[in-house]
Amino acid sequence: MSGGVYGGDEVGALVFDIGSFSVRAGYAGEDCPKVSLPALCPNPRAPLQASQSSRALSAQRKALMSGNVGVNPGGGLRALQDMAFSPVHAPLQADFPTTVGLLAAEEGGGLELEGEKEKKGKIFHIDTNALHVPRDGAEVMSPLKNGMIEDWECFRAILDHTYSKHVKSEPNLHPVLMSEAPWNTRAKREKLTELMFEQYNIPAFFLCKTAVLTAFANGRSTGLVLDSGATHTTAIPVHDGYVLQQGIVKSPLAGDFISMQCRELFQEMAIDIIPPYMIAAKEPVREGAPPNWKKKEKLPQVSKSWHNYMCNEVIQDFQASVLQVSDSPYDEQVAAQMPTVHYEMPNGYNTDYGAERLRIPEGLFDPSNVKGLSGNTMLGVGHVVTTSIGMCDIDIRPGLYGSVIVTGGNTLLQGFTDRLNRELSQKTPPSMRLKLIASNSTMERKFSPWIGGSILASLAGPQRWGRESERKKTVSPTSALQAQDRQPPS
Amino acid sequence: MPRLGQSLEVGGNRTKASGVQVADEVCRIFYDMKVRKCSTPEEIKKRKKAVIFCLSADKKCIIVEEGKEILVGDVGVTITDPFKHFVGMLPEKDCRYALYDASFETKESRKEELMFFLWAPELAPLKSKMIYASSKDAIKKKFQGIKHECQANGPEDLNRACIAEKLGGSLIVAFEGCPV
Numbered sequence: 079m080s081g082g083v084y085g086g087d088e089v090g091a092l093v094f095d096i097g098s099f100s101v102r103a104g105y106a107g108e109d110c111p112k113v114s115l116p117a118l119c120p121n122p123r124a125p126l127q128a129s130q131s132s133r134a135l136s137a138q139r140k141a142l143m144s145g146n147v148g149v150n151p152g153g154g155l156r157a158l159q160d161m162a163f164s165p166v167h168a169p170l171q172a173d174f175p176t177t178v179g180l181l182a183a184e185e186g187g188g189l190e191l192e193g194e195k196e197k198k199g200k201i202f203h204i205d206t207n208a209l210h211v212p213r214d215g216a217e218v219m220s221p222l223k224n225g226m227i228e229d230w231e232c233f234r235a236i237l238d239h240t241y242s243k244h245v246k247s248e249p250n251l252h253p254v255l256m257s258e259a260p261w262n263t264r265a266k267r268e269k270l271t272e273l274m275f276e277q278y279n280i281p282a283f284f285l286c287k288t289a290v291l292t293a294f295a296n297g298r299s300t301g302l303v304l305d306s307g308a309t310h311t312t313a314i315p316v317h318d319g320y321v322l323q324q325g326i327v328k329s330p331l332a333g334d335f336i337s338m339q340c341r342e343l344f345q346e347m348a349i350d351i352i353p354p355y356m357i358a359a360k361e362p363v364r365e366g367a368p369p370n371w372k373k374k375e376k377l378p379q380v381s382k383s384w385h386n387y388m389c390n391e392v393i394q395d396f397q398a399s400v401l402q403v404s405d406s407p408y409d410e411q412v413a414a415q416m417p418t419v420h421y422e423m424p425n426g427y428n429t430d431y432g433a434e435r436l437r438i439p440e441g442l443f444d445p446s447n448v449k450g451l452s453g454n455t456m457l458g459v460g461h462v463v464t465t466s467i468g469m470c471d472i473d474i475r476p477g478l479y480g481s482v483i484v485t486g487g488n489t490l491l492q493g494f495t496d497r498l499n500r501e502l503s504q505k506t507p508p509s510m511r512l513k514l515i516a517s518n519s520t521m522e523r524k525f526s527p528w529i530g531g532s533i534l535a536s537l538a539g540p541q542r543w544g545r546e547s548e549r550k551k552t553v554s555p556t557s558a559l560q561a562q563d564r565q566p567p568s
Numbered sequence: 569m570p571r572l573g574q575s576l577e578v579g580g581n582r583t584k585a586s587g588v589q590v591a592d593e594v595c596r597i598f599y600d601m602k603v604r605k606c607s608t609p610e611e612i613k614k615r616k617k618a619v620i621f622c623l624s625a626d627k628k629c630i631i632v633e634e635g636k637e638i639l640v641g642d643v644g645v646t647i648t649d650p651f652k653h654f655v656g657m658l659p660e661k662d663c664r665y666a667l668y669d670a671s672f673e674t675k676e677s678r679k680e681e682l683m684f685f686l687w688a689p690e691l692a693p694l695k696s697k698m699i700y701a702s703s704k705d706a707i708k709k710k711f712q713g714i715k716h717e718c719q720a721n722g723p724e725d726l727n728r729a730c731i732a733e734k735l736g737g738s739l740i741v742a743f744e745g746c747p748v
Contacts, residue, residue, distance in 0.1 A: 297663060297688025297697030299704050300719055319705055476733075477719065513721075515690075522694070533698040534586060537627060542587045 091535035092245060095257040095288070095528035096176065096236075098222050099308035099333065099487065102528040103172040103240045106255065106535035172244035173525075177387060178232060179203030179216045202235040205243065210388070212355050214378040218387045225259035225309065226266055234277065241278075253282035253543055255535040257527045260287045260314045260321045261328075275546045282543040284535075287321050289314035291530030292485050295522075296515055300474070301481030304463055304498075306488040308333040311442070311459055313466035317474055327466040329457050331442050333488040336401070337393045339438045339448070344393075352425040353388035360426040369427035396421055400431050401439050403493035405500060408440040439491055443501065460501030476510045484516035487524045588703040591631045594621055595710050601669055601682060602713065613641025618654040621665040621707065627699060630665065630707050640669075651744050655726050661691040663700035665707055670716070672735050673742040681735070683716040684708065690722055 095102040181201040203209050203216065221232035241249050254274060258267065267285060274280050289303040293316045303314045311332045315325040344351055352371065360371035400419045404412070413433035422428035441448040445456040457465060467478045482502065484495055495516040506512040517523050601616055620636035623629070636657050638650055647653045651668070658664055666685040671678070686704050688697050708714070718734055720726050732740040732748040740748055 294701035295694055295698050297686075297690075297692060297701050297721060298719055299686065299701050319702075480725075481719070481721070515721075529694065530698055533695050534702055537586045537588065537699060537702075 091253045091255055093255045093257075093528055093531040093535050094237075094240075095525070095531060096222070096227075096233075097307060098176055098220065098225060101172060101174055101176050101236060101240065102525055103244060104528070104532070105245075105252075106532045172240050174205040175209060176222060176236070177209070177218050177220050178236065179209050179211075179213070179384065180219050180232075181213060181216045200231070202232060202239075204236055204239040210355065212378050212380050212384070215381055217381045217383045219383075226262050227270065230269070230273070234273070237278070249278035249280055252280065253284070253535070254280050255284045255286060255531045255543075257288045257291060257531055258285050260289045260312075261323070261326055262287075271544075279546075282545055284543040286531060286534070287314075288527040289316050289321055290319060291527040291534070292483055293481075294319075295526050295530035295533070296481075296483050296517075298481050298483065298515075300477045301483050301515075302463060302467055302478040303483045303485060304459070304489075306332050306442075306459065306484075306486040306494075308487065311462055311486075311488070313462045315466055315470050315474075315478055317470075317477070322470055325466050325469040327457070327462050327469070329459075329462050331445060331456055331459070332486075333394070333397070335441065336397055336439060336488070336491075337390055339441060340393045340397055340401075341389075342449075343434055343438060349423070349427060350425070351389045351392055352423065353385070353392055354424045355388055357425055360424075363426050363428070365420075366429045367427075369423065369425040371425040392424060398490065400435055401491055402435050403439045403443070403491055403497045404436040405493055405496045407444060408436060413437060439494075442488075442491075442494075443497060458501075459498055460505060463498075463502060464505045475507075479506050479510045480513050482512065482514050484514060485523055485526045489516065490520060490523055586699065586702040586706070588623070588627070588699070588706050589629045590707050590710050591624075591629050593632050594630055594707065597632060598667060598711050601667060613639065615640045616667075616669070617643055617650055618657075618666065618668045620657055621667075622662075623699060623703075630703065633664070649744070651728065651731070655723065658687050658689075658726075660689060661693075663688040663692050663696045665700070665704070667711070670731070670735060671744055672732070672740055674736060674739045675741060681716060682711075682714050683718060683731075683734070684711055684714045685718045685720055687720050689720075 091106040093102075093104060093106050179202065181203065182199065203211070203213075209218075219229065219232060221227055221229040221236060227233050241247070245252075256270070256274075258270075270285070271283060274283050289305065292303050292305070293299060293301045298316075299319045300317050301315075303316055305312050305314065309332055310328050310330050312326065312328045315322040341351070350369075352369075356373055356377060358372045358374040360369065363370050400421050402416075406412075410433065413436045416432065416436060418430035418432040419435060420428060420430050443458045443460060445458055448456075463482060467475050470478060479502075484498065489495065495514060499512075499514050502512050502514065517526070522529060597616065597619055601619070607615075616637055617640050618638040620633045621630055622633040624631050638647060638653060638657075643650045651670075654666070654668055658666070664685075664687045666687060668683045668685060669680060670683050671680045673679070686700060688700055708717070716734055718725070718731070724730075728743055728746075728748060732743045735743070742748060
């Protein structure tokens with residue numbers, strides 16, 4: 079390698095794991111001591127801790143608004159409790175929504191407030207604090223589509239924000255390890271590399287597929303990674319550190335799908351979803367009674383997309399706290415016997431939820447009865463796994479069935495892994511052993527690619543990563559691209 | 569146009585980012601185990617039946633773990649079940665690499681072949697699992713010609729039936745002298 083020797087040991091590497099739901103970023107670290115999380119803060123305007131997810135924040139708000147911390151054992155507090163008791167393996171500087179607010183400014187220039195990044199007349203409102211402020215006409219958007227970067231301007235704004243507000247350091251000082259979707263295209267990979275080197279001048283760069291990081295973080299170089307997040311549920315076979323592209327199976331039935339189903343439920347039950355931003359005050363009401371709340375005066379004219387996003391946050395909290403996956407295929411009578419869970423909406427309306435708790439997530443495993451799904455061509459989670467393994471060479475299938483790694487925020491739904499285990503046990507060929515690996519830690523399930531990347535980056539690695547000097551050397555483009563796209567040895 | 573060759577690794581499917589080195593002694597031991605020179609009975613006794621490798625304290629190098637080996641000469645003398653003894657040498661809460669010289673029988677013949685193990689139990693710390701899994705490539709590269717590789721994540725992956733399966737499936741009639 080030409081160019082100066084890179085002193086990789088002195089400066090910390092940065093790890094970025096950018097998903098459709100949230101952006102995870104931070105310094106690469108070792109297995110570090112557990113982060114001590116703050117006790118519930120009585121001040122509703124407390125500054126957002128960078129390590130809190132938006133769900134935890136809304137849980138805090140909910141607890142505060144109900145006036146009594148103990149009132150919702152099954153409610154939003156669970157998210158917070160999860161965070162308080164899960165061991166954190168590495169210091170995650172930033173964990174904020176990927177969705178950003180977008181305001182098309184009429185004139186360029188103007189005060190740059192916290193979380194606002196101005197790009198060519200567009201103002202992006204990034205991070206929970208900025209995103210949650212109701213503004214006239216602000217839309218929401220995501221820079222990602224299908225797990226890959228689509229809107230580069232928005233993506234750059236997010237990176238800028240992360241560097242200035244969370245990392246608090248200059249980009250050119252830190253080598254970067256970034257995760258990418260296993261199906262990321264060559265063109266996007268090139269463009270991202272170009273962006274990082276030319277716009278941010280980073281000293282070294284490494285892209286790693288999320289599935290591979292997850293597999294490694296579970297002590298395996300071969301396995302089937304089942305990643306169920308916000309936008310899709312995917313099965314990715316990894317063999318010997320390679321992703322087997324031909325075996326990747328994707329389904330859109332994931333967190334966002336469940337949120338939509340919840341929305342429909344609330345419509346059926348005639349429950350209004352009132353996000354906290356609209357509420358000025360509320361009174362406690364009896365269970366099932368109509369809510370008694372006062373709307374904030376002088377609310378700006380928010381756009382539908384922004385309002386919907388705020389409602390989705392409420393729904394996501396409900397989803398995480400109340401829903402449960404039945405451990406055998408859904409049965410109306412069995413579901414009716416299940417204990418109910420009490421949940422309170424931000425506007426004070428509170429009630430018990432029974433059979434619906436189980437009915438909604440059933441769509442993940444058995445989409446045949448779901449209303450609104452056209453043609454019933456959707457695969458349930460169990461089928462996603464078996465189809466994926468079925469598309470791989472028969473010789474490696476035992477290795478895949480023997481290491482099914484469950485990851486992704488959506489898999490934290492209560493009962494998800496038990497049900498998946500049951501379904502796969504029935505579908506596994508008799509000669510093969512099934513083993514499901516699912517971390518008990520919420521952090522690990524949600525952040526395993528980041529944690530894996532963090533450990534990888536903290537090894538002696540950065541000295542061997544790609545440099546700008548190598549990137550500039552021209553080699554015949556065809557041969558270079560051919561080398562990169564070569565098939566893994568079978 | 570970015571150069572997307574081996575050293576840049578951008579978009580490369582193979583993850584070599586860990587940068588861990590392999591000690592020369594590791595390679596030497598592998599070579600000795602692989603090559604069967606005509607040797608005196610004394611030399612045969614000193615040959616290794618099983619060896620365990622670990623990461624150095626600074627996590628930068630793969631080295632031989634002191635005292636964790638089984639010599640061919642021990643088998644039948646101090647050790648009756650070499651494979652069981654080998655499994656017993658693996659730590660419960662940490663990862664390791666290992667080479668095991670397996671002797672087995674098919675209907676037609678008797679064979680002795682080397683097996684490479686990645687041992688990553690569930691109880692091992694995440695950091696350990698990550699380092700060992702991502703550096704496996706580095707050590708395997710030095711072990712050219714190994715036919716059998718086993719990824720073991722718990723004692724249940726290391727029972728005789730599983731190993732026999734890896735070695736040749738239904739063709740195997742005996743492993744380490746005992747029928748399967």
